[in-house]
Amino acid sequence: MAKKKGKKQPSPSVTPPIGPARPALQPAWWLYLLLFGISVLVYLNTLGHSYTQDDAIVITDNQFTQQGLAGLPGIFGKDTFFGFFKVEGKAKLVSGGRYRPLSLATFALEWELFGKSPGISHLLNALLYGGCTVMFFLFLLLAGGMRSPLSAQTLWWSTAAALLFAVHPIHTEAVANIKGRDEILALLGSLGALYAVLRGIRDNRFGWHLLGAGLLLLGLLAKENAITLLGIIPLSFYFFTDLSWRKWWKPLLPYAMGSLIFLVIRGGILGWALGEPVLELMNNPFLKWTGTQYVPFSPGEKSATIMYTLGKYLQLLFVPFPLTHDYYPRHVGIMTWGDWRVLLSFFVYLGILFMGIQGLRQRRIWSFGI
Numbered sequence: 001m002a003k004k005k006g007k008k009q010p011s012p013s014v015t016p017p018i019g020p021a022r023p024a025l026q027p028a029w030w031l032y033l034l035l036f037g038i039s040v041l042v043y044l045n046t047l048g049h050s051y052t053q054d055d056a057i058v059i060t061d062n063q064f065t066q067q068g069l070a071g072l073p074g075i076f077g078k079d080t081f082f083g084f085f086k087v088e089g090k091a092k093l094v095s096g097g098r099y100r101p102l103s104l105a106t107f108a109l110e111w112e113l114f115g116k117s118p119g120i121s122h123l124l125n126a127l128l129y130g131g132c133t134v135m136f137f138l139f140l141l142l143a144g145g146m147r148s149p150l151s152a153q154t155l156w157w158s159t160a161a162a163l164l165f166a167v168h169p170i171h172t173e174a175v176a177n178i179k180g181r182d183e184i185l186a187l188l189g190s191l192g193a194l195y196a197v198l199r200g201i202r203d204n205r206f207g208w209h210l211l212g213a214g215l216l217l218l219g220l221l222a223k224e225n226a227i228t229l230l231g232i233i234p235l236s237f238y239f240f241t242d243l244s245w246r247k248w249w250k251p252l253l254p255y256a257m258g259s260l261i262f263l264v265i266r267g268g269i270l271g272w273a274l275g276e277p278v279l280e281l282m283n284n285p286f287l288k289w290t291g292t293q294y295v296p297f298s299p300g301e302k303s304a305t306i307m308y309t310l311g312k313y314l315q316l317l318f319v320p321f322p323l324t325h326d327y328y329p330r331h332v333g334i335m336t337w338g339d340w341r342v343l344l345s346f347f348v349y350l351g352i353l354f355m356g357i358q359g360l361r362q363r364r365i366w367s368f369g370i
Helices: 029-041 044-048 055-060 065-077 101-114 118-144 152-167 169-176 178-203 206-222 224-240 249-270 299-318 340-358 365-369
Strands: 287-289 294-296
Touching: 029 118, 029 152, 044 118, 055 065, 055 101, 055 178, 065 101, 101 118, 101 178, 101 206, 118 152, 118 169, 118 178, 118 224, 169 178, 178 206, 178 224, 178 249, 206 224, 206 249, 224 249, 224 365, 299 340, 340 365
Parallel strands: none
Antiparallel strands: 287 294
């Protein structure tokens, strides 16, 4: 007897797709261009400006910069101030000296190609700043899409954050002042390294970490404070990846090596002694006049003044007024712990620190920011 054939029923575990699968969310190309363009646009007014203040130290009165490319050995082989003072000893007018050759190298290249042309220098600052905004945006997008596909909400917040970064008035001095290029290059190298950190983890490609270490080294050659990235990188592992902390050492190693290379170069040129604080008000704000001589602040006065200044930094992030090109004394006075403004700053930072620790377990993005 022949078996009766029935209709084949679809498996209940399979749901047929409805239409084509939605592609992963990607920012439009014009969004990058828009953020870059806005960053540059807000500083186009500086193209008609001239040199000012510390530009003399790094450009107009610097013997190495004015030699063009021929001055590069001196730029990379001496303290940053040596080319201005032109004698040994005076270069270390600030404790520990300064070794920031990268921005001076770019100034030397400009002098070689264009001669005395402040407009070109201002334009390059604006373009590099635009690069910082785009790199910041790229990092935010990558960080937001590490654990789950990039969402419209993450894209919106990343765009808003990058736009705020682009137009925030607190960046004016670093961009409008030609000498401030060391700040821009240090940030650009640091942001590039952070992006490489996450790309290396996401794509499981060690080459990204080698690239990131090179970018961090360039950032350090621009300004020493880029070394704080060595603390930010492990936080990035924790907040944005599933990498076990026991495996952090391998991707962190190239960045540590890049920093070590910088420290060895710096120490070989400037020496390893940090030196004593200078007793000159221009280069040491923690001095007071007794009527006959300058003496250092007491520990209480110094810590209170620093605490108050940190509060001012926070205030300027939200209310960037008044802004000034230099907080040279006594824009910020000698503070004590009996001043309510110092105590307010202390408790605000204490609260922020508490919030940051509270958000650690849930890996909140605002906790990472703190």
